[in-house]
Amino acid sequence: MKLFFILTVLLLQIKAEAQTSTLAIADSLYSIGNYSNAINEYSKVGGLSSALQIARSYNAIGNYEKAITQYQYVVQEDVTNQLAQFELGKLLLKVKRFEEAKSVFTDLSILNEGNPEFQYYLGEVYKELNKADESLVHYKNAVSLDSTHLRSLFQLAKHYTIKQERDNALKFILEGLAYYENDVSLINLHGLVLFNDSQFEKAIPLFEQVLELGEDKDYVYQKLGYSYNKNWEFKKAKEAYAVLLKRDDTNSQTYFDLASVYQKENKLDSAKIFINKAMDAQKPIFANGYNQLAYIAREQKDFKIAFKFFEMAHQEDKSDARIYFNIATTYDQFGSDLQKKLGYYENFLKHYPNEHPFYYETARKRISELKEEIHFAKE
Structure with missing residues (x-):
């Protein structure tokens, strides 16, 4: 009897060591991105931890349906596993299964009321469902739980910027910049709010900073050119529009904007040249060109x-x-x-x-x- 007990213990120990070895191999394969082979090894080990790793592996290789199935199995077996639910919710959001994602993040927000990430992702889900009011509630909840939650602050600032609600937009922009002064997205929104409010002189340094931070986009040069022109900085306006024309010399609006600079300088012959170039660039739309020539x-x-x-x-x-x-x-x-x-x-x-x-x-x-x-x- 004693011998049987010893043999049983030895067999269990050997099995545990084998599982530990297999798990180590699986983890090693997963860590270097060899996900398909990692799945095979995790399958040999079994258990909820391995099932979670299999879900992550399927997610990593883009087999989202199998990943969702694995995540759902883990959550079904352990309803308290917030990490598995969180990853499942994000994946459901990614594949546009919004109602299912909403259900997952709602459950998570009940399980853990103090987590701002769950509120943020509920905001993202409601945004995708075109329920702006509900999404704003959850973004604000995230900020109330964590005043430095930049992604929620950005979404709130973006919403109010688009709606041209200047004071609300600035409130969330400035809160975000107080935490991270070089956040290029918030600086860009700050510039747009001032631009939309015709505060061109104040908008200029913000758009310049956006460029310095690497956001080298056409729309920034367009806003800068317009702001320079409004601020009587004609040389800088021409330089901004020159960048745009170098990138795309078929955009009639850039020629029209450049013509406006020369017109404001009272260089009317040059203005005519650029208006005509604008009309050549986009021949079907002449009204704006004729209108400016008339002026x-x-x-x-x-x-x-x-x-x-x-x-x-x-x-x-x-x-x-x-x-x-x-x-x-x-x-x-x-x-x-x-x-x-x-x-x-x-x-x-x-x-x-x-x-x-x-x-x-x-x-x-x-x-x-x-x-x-x-x-x-x-x-």
Whole structure:
């Protein structure tokens, strides 16, 4: 009997040592990215720890369905395993199984109310489900649990920046930057908030910092060029637009923006050159080009040419009330036919009745004056 007991202990010890050896091999294979062979070795060991490693291995090689099945097995066997649930929830979110992900992260947030990550990921799930109000609640919950939770602060700041709610956006941007002053995403949002608020002088150093931090993107140069122009820094504006044109010389908007710089400098011949280049770059869309050429002609007091370009712009885009209003006012400046002047203003009110009050009142007042002039001219 004693001999049998000793043999049993020895067999168990040998089995445990074999499992330990197999597990060590599996862990070694996993650590160097040899996931398929690691799965085979973990399968020999068995147990929940090995099942979790198999799930991770399937996840690593992109076999997401098998990974989910393994994670679900681990969670089913041990409902207190928050790590397995957390990894399962993130994977479900990744493969767009949002309702299932929501269920997992909701359970986790109940298990561990003080974890900001679970709140953040609930926010991510609700964002994907197009439930913005719910997502904001969970991002704010994450921040209340951890005031330095940058990803939640960024999502809140981004939401309010897009909505152009300046004060709310700045609140979360500045909270994030107080913790990490070189967060390029938050600095970029800070610049955009100020840009959208027409605070171009304050936006400039932020966009410059974004570039210095390696975010060398076209939209940054576009915002910088526009801000430099608004801040009367014409040389820097031209340099920003030159970078964009070097990268893409077919973008008509960059030519238009550059023309605006020269126009503001009163270098009208150069402005014309870039407007024409813009129109060549994107020939189907001429309205903006004709409109800008008309403004330049009007600045040069050549009202007949301005009128011609405004008419051409109107032919390209009849939805823009400002273009037709400029047709009316420009003809009013050089034309001699009172009936024709009256007709332009009446057509404006007829076709664009709900435009800006200034346009409406100007047209209405001018119609009254012209009718009086026509009446006295007949007498």
